[in-house]
Amino acid sequence: MRHAANTKNPPDATTMRVAMRHSSLGRVLVAQTAHGISAILLGDDPAVLRLDLQNRFPSATLQESDAALDLLATQVVQMIESPARELDAPLDMHGTGFQRDVWCALRDIPAGSTATYTDIANRIGRPKSARAVAQACAANPLAVVVPCHRVLRRDGQLSGYRWGVERKRELLAREATPP
DNA sequence: CCTCAGTAGTGCC
């Protein structure tokens, strides 16, 4: 029995810098703490994105972007446009132990390939937790960088995507290796 | 095609 504390949202009263960008997939919000990128969110309405962020980190203080984050945000957008490229920046992943396990496993799926929820469940040593894996994917705060869009149902269906199945389909299409 | 039960992590009460 672990009493690891953060079964809920960690009461981190950290400050986060926030940048907003346009991309071919819509608006992109990038948030950064002192430890690294804490959120990459996709959407259409900047206000909604900001609400989404506040909802995920209720006790975080949001600040304007700075030069460093501006650069990161540009790189994030570039990565969205060409998902094959990797982002070489530290991440600040807030989540439960289980969620972190899942998100880390997701980062091992190379661009151009996919995995199933059961694959990930096996990879983290919990073969029966496919559904919980899906739930962890749904809670992923780091769009594209943590490639939850590369996870499909066992039957090949796209099932869902926190930021819209259309975006998931588009990302996969962009990553598909040309013959 | 459709429904159903088994399943495990999380959020809310």
Add this chain to the structure above:
DNA sequence: GGCACTACTGAGG
């Protein structure tokens, strides 16, 4: 501590 959620899955009708 309980209960109702799921971006799941495999079996049965």
